[in-house]
Amino acid sequence: MKGLTSRQAEVLEFINRFIKNNGYSPSMEDIRIFFGFRSPNAVTCHLRSLINKGYLSKEISKARALRLKFSSSGYGIPVLGKIAAGKPVLIEDFSEGFLFSQEEMKGVFALKVKGDSMKDAHIYDGDYVIVKKNVDINNGDIVAAIVEEEATVKYFRRIKNKVFLIPANPSYKSIEIKENFILGKVTGVFRKL
Amino acid sequence: MKGLTSRQAEVLEFINRFIKNNGYSPSMEDIRIFFGFRSPNAVTCHLRSLINKGYLSKEISKARALRLKFSSSGYGIPVLGKIAAGKPVLIEDFSEGFLFSQEEMKGVFALKVKGDSMKDAHIYDGDYVIVKKNVDINNGDIVAAIVEEEATVKYFRRIKNKVFLIPANPSYKSIEIKENFILGKVTGVFRKL
DNA sequence: TTTACTACTGTATAAAAATACAGTATAATA
DNA sequence: TATTATACTGTATTTTTATACAGTAGTAAA
Known part of the structure; x- marks a missing residue:
């Protein structure tokens, strides 16, 4: 398994969270908007990298058909730690673990x-x-x-x-x-x- | 929770299996082909019924954005109802719903x-x-x-x-x-x- | 210094997928 | 008996989504 660049890791992390929160895969457009890319090709390239490195698979030309090879075990409810001053924009970033992870539910x-x-x-x-x-x-x-x-x-x-x-x-x-x-x-x- | 007709149960079962096998939701077209419907509207109507009866949710106009309310693949914690004498062999059979289903965790x-x-x-x-x-x-x-x-x-x-x-x-x-x-x-x- | 990889912009197009609307036929319910 | 629900057909259209292709710029290794 090859290493990811920090940007690639961010994209993978977003996909992970999106699936967890929504129950279905993000579209490439969802990813584009989240990261503020002006071009859909930015997403295409990142996905290609993630697929080549084995973290992801997708079906060609199918909508919302991303599949994570290694779900970051993030099922369950994230337990929030300390909140930085002001706004807790991305709560998951401060997570101190999970309640009701798949393992715990067995x-x-x-x-x-x-x-x-x-x-x-x-x-x-x-x-x-x-x-x-x-x-x-x-x-x-x-x-x-x-x-x-x-x-x-x-x-x-x-x-x-x-x-x-x-x-x-x-x-x-x-x-x-x-x-x-x-x-x-x-x-x-x-x-x- | 209302009861399903046998046809509706078949459709729900297909969606369940599809997600389990593929890791992403079927498109309405996938459902249409599987059941041999000649019209996409047949799928629309079935999905509407499943949504009205609370077994499913979907985002309008989004592709492959079906979400099961009660995944039979064991997401969430089953809430046990009455226990028959002796041993509750298959707990899921007595289930009165789920705690921490994917839907609830969103x-x-x-x-x-x-x-x-x-x-x-x-x-x-x-x-x-x-x-x-x-x-x-x-x-x-x-x-x-x-x-x-x-x-x-x-x-x-x-x-x-x-x-x-x-x-x-x-x-x-x-x-x-x-x-x-x-x-x-x-x-x-x-x-x- | 050339090559390769990362990380994108920008525009255009194709394809997949969802929806809208007008029907038909049958069975169940009030 | 009228009404409602199920279970579809058929066609057309819109929206969403993915992809294709041509570039730019920076970094890093060979």
């Missing part, structure tokens, strides 16, 4: 929380818990489990050979369950506003 | 919250707020804004021509800012566990 599902049994852990009715399957679970972790054919969210506690689900609200009782009814570990909480 | 970034100025709105130190750019903001919405070169999260309130940021914690004061320092509307809160 083996993950969400459950909508009903009731207030976990309110002391700041998990409220209507929140979504993000559950990861097949990970180690330790005492004190929050887990999702099946209790009476319903999914529930509780603290996990193993005492000797028994597994208990403990709510984060003293007005609910702890219950004992079989370990194989545990769906996974709660790795996050999300609330729509 | 124009979105995250900010890590510092301090407890929004704790009465259940937003705590260390949480991430999900911020959407370029959306309408109304009184009472939670917004992210730049105050003294730092990003902050506060309630939004417009009184006449002035814009105020109001914390959800009585021990902090409200401040007035210029409207163009508002980054976007907070559409969600996420907490890593």
Whole structure:
């Protein structure tokens, strides 16, 4: 894989971001406008370089048919760091990583929380818990489990050979369950506003 | 979400597969040829139905600019519905939609919250707020804004021509800012566990 | 010093792709 | 029974998009 000039890297980066934000490839005209080129040929040349160097492929004469060979893993939500004075024009430039990258989403599902049994852990009715399957679970972790054919969210506690689900609200009782009814570990909480 | 006719489902399925195989959206002509339609309008009508029923979006007059709202290729986190007794083998089968689908992630970034100025709105130190750019903001919405070169999260309130940021914690004061320092509307809160 | 690569301007044209509009036929719904 | 929705045909037109070709200017290696 050959190196890119800084300008070529900028173009590749733009294509990456565009696809991420819009779900489809930019047209050459989109690229031309973004960089302020007065000629469409400026784009043609840059794309040719990126294709020759193996970062990109495209179908001839097809509209918006760019394909990234190496997606810069930028799926997910960029986490914004410090904002430079004035205007945060290109937020992505200040990114400190990503939330919900493809890697993080593997083996993950969400459950909508009903009731207030976990309110002391700041998990409220209507929140979504993000559950990861097949990970180690330790005492004190929050887990999702099946209790009476319903999914529930509780603290996990193993005492000797028994597994208990403990709510984060003293007005609910702890219950004992079989370990194989545990769906996974709660790795996050999300609330729509 | 409305149901699809079998023909509409076929078209959606084709678009899905095409994007998966090619990395870019099919053109209406690609769809026409695949199904053997003699008129481009057949495609137009099918796409309109899919868009009306919420399965698809597209940009007018743009080539290959279809965007799937629910990519079956597993973008986003599936929200699990009722769980049948025993094991939820194929979670996607019980899916009630997706969290963080590509559509939802468009124009979105995250900010890590510092301090407890929004704790009465259940937003705590260390949480991430999900911020959407370029959306309408109304009184009472939670917004992210730049105050003294730092990003902050506060309630939004417009009184006449002035814009105020109001914390959800009585021990902090409200401040007035210029409207163009508002980054976007907070559409969600996420907490890593 | 010639050659090659980068990074473009500028104009013109071709092709691909989307849309507009006028219809037809059938089945389902009110 | 009238209305609406589905599922198309057919033609024409517009818009978008890609490409072609002729140049300019700067840098860097051979």
